[in-house]
Amino acid sequence: xxxxxxxxxxxxxxxxxxxxxxxxxxxxxxxxxxxxxxxxxxxxxxxxxxxxxxxxxxxxxxxxxxxxxxxxxxxxxxxxxxxxxxxxxxxxxxxxxxxxxxxxxxxxxxxxxxxxxxxxxxxxxxxxxxxxxxxxxxxxxxxxxxxxxxxxxxxxxxxxxxxxxxxxxxxxxxxxxxxxxxxxxxxxxxxxxxxxxxxxxxxxxxxxxxxxxxxxxxxxxxxxxxxxxxxxxxxxxxxxxxxxxxxxxxxxxxxxxxxxxxxxxxxxxxxxxxxxxxxxxxxxxxxxxxxxxxxxxxxxxxxxxxxxxxxxxxxxxxxxx
Numbered sequence: 001x002x003x004x005x006x007x008x009x010x011x012x013x014x015x016x017x018x019x020x021x022x023x024x025x026x027x028x029x030x031x032x033x034x035x036x037x038x039x040x041x042x043x044x045x046x047x048x049x050x051x052x053x054x055x056x057x058x059x060x061x062x063x064x065x066x067x068x069x070x071x072x073x074x075x076x077x078x079x080x081x082x083x084x085x086x087x088x089x090x091x092x093x094x095x096x097x098x099x100x101x102x103x104x105x106x107x108x109x110x111x112x113x114x115x116x117x118x119x120x121x122x123x124x125x126x127x128x129x130x131x132x133x134x135x136x137x138x139x140x141x142x143x144x145x146x147x148x149x150x151x152x153x154x155x156x157x158x159x160x161x162x163x164x165x166x167x168x169x170x171x172x173x174x175x176x177x178x179x180x181x182x183x184x185x186x187x188x189x190x191x192x193x194x195x196x197x198x199x200x201x202x203x204x205x206x207x208x209x210x211x212x213x214x215x216x217x218x219x220x221x222x223x224x225x226x227x228x229x230x231x232x233x234x235x236x237x238x239x240x241x242x243x244x245x246x247x248x249x250x251x252x253x254x255x256x257x258x259x260x261x262x263x264x265x266x267x268x269x270x271x272x273x274x275x276x277x278x279x280x281x282x283x284x285x286x287x288x289x290x291x292x293x294x295x296x297x298x299x300x301x302x303x304x305x306x307x308x309x310x311x312x313x314x315x316x317x318x319x320x321x
Contacts, residue, residue: 004313006086007164010093011306014100026066026095026173030180033062038185038195048194055195059181059202066177071170089169096164096172098156099302102149103295109145110291113138128152131267131274142286146294147263150218150255151248153298155179158217158305159210165309178206204246211247214301215240218254221300227293232257235280242277249279256280258297259290 041054070092077085105128112121121141125133128148133141159179164172178199185192186200215236222229235257236250242264243249256263262282267274 001313001317003165003168004310006089006093007161007306007309010090010097011099011302013090013094014097016100023091026092027176027180030062030066030177031184033065034058034181034184037061045195051194052197055185055192056198058185058195059178059198062181063174063177063202067170067174070173074169092169092173093164096160096176098152099298102152102156103298106145106149106291106295109141110288113141113288131269132271135268139286142288142291143261143263143265144267146255146259146261146286146290147252149291149294149298150252150263153218153301154207154211154214154247154251157298157302158214159207161305161309162210162213163206165312175206178202207247211250215250215254217301217304218251218258218297220304221297222254222258224304225293225296225300227258227297228260229258231260231281239277239279242279244276253279255294255297259293260284261286261290 037058041058045051045054073088074085074092077088105124108124109121109128112118112124118138118141121138122133122136125136125141125144125148129144131144133144136144160172160175163175181196181199182203185196186203187193187196219229219232219236221227222232232254235253238253239256240249240253243252252263255261256279260283261280263279264276265278267276
């Protein structure tokens with residue numbers, strides 16, 4: 001049960017202080033490693049094939065070094081000092097959780113819109129989405145924010161905790177490394193189409209189960225919050241596969257159904273229009289209330305996952321004893 005108690009402490013710390021700027025964050029180190037390795041390996045990329053090899057090598061180095069470095073630190077601290085061992089475990093576990101950060105990001109968008117400050121709302125939503133929202137109206141800003149919150153519930157909360165449960169802190173950090181690689185080099189641009197191929201593939205593979213788990217948890221959370229859980233289930237089955245990502249459609253479709261909203265439509269990336277298939281049925285227009293309801297859905301989903309985690313750890317402890 002120690003793993004569960006550490007999980008609770010880490011989540012409580014995340015709720016209280018999230019990621020303080022004065023504390024070094026593992027993702028910053030991962031980003032530094034990725035940037036410098038790319039500069040080095042780019043010197044040997046002359047063809048599309050060599051780009052794939054170099055990008056694949058970078059991906060394997062970053063993921064394996066993240067796993068091995070954390071494993072070494074945990075083993076070393078365990079033999080050195082038990083209190084230090086616990087502190088290091090909590091530090092790393094808290095660093096992969098993004099509940100408060102995700103919620104705060106959504107709340108800042110909502111607060112800007114309530115003040116009728118459209119420019120500030122565009123600025124805030126651009127921090128959490130990959131699309132360009134510099135010319136978006138209120139409805140598109142809200143759509144972008146709610147879609148991002150739904151997708152990132154999987155990437156930023158459920159997935160790292162899922163890997164922590166099945167493989168401990170080193171595996172959770174390895175997942176975070178994959179997620180960081182995806183955000184830095186897994187683009188379908190000329191520069192990264194080949195270089196980021198393995199990173200993109202690994203991210204799709206790593207998120208396959210967590211994304212579907214998040215969609216299922218959204219349905220349960222919708223039932224408990226008296227949202228439209230039946231529509232959430234229906235929309236997952238009908239629309240999830242329409243999303244260009246093999247995984248993001250599941251949490252987004254479930255959220256769209258639960259809130260009675262329609263996700264997708266016209267987005268802009270680098271000034272280029274891109275139409276994404278619709279997820280959900282348009283039963284109403286987007287309002288700030290929907291953003292608040294999405295935040296409640298995230299809280300409830302996290303609570304349900306913690307409850308399931310307790311049941312899992314308790315059952316395992318009984319079997320082992």
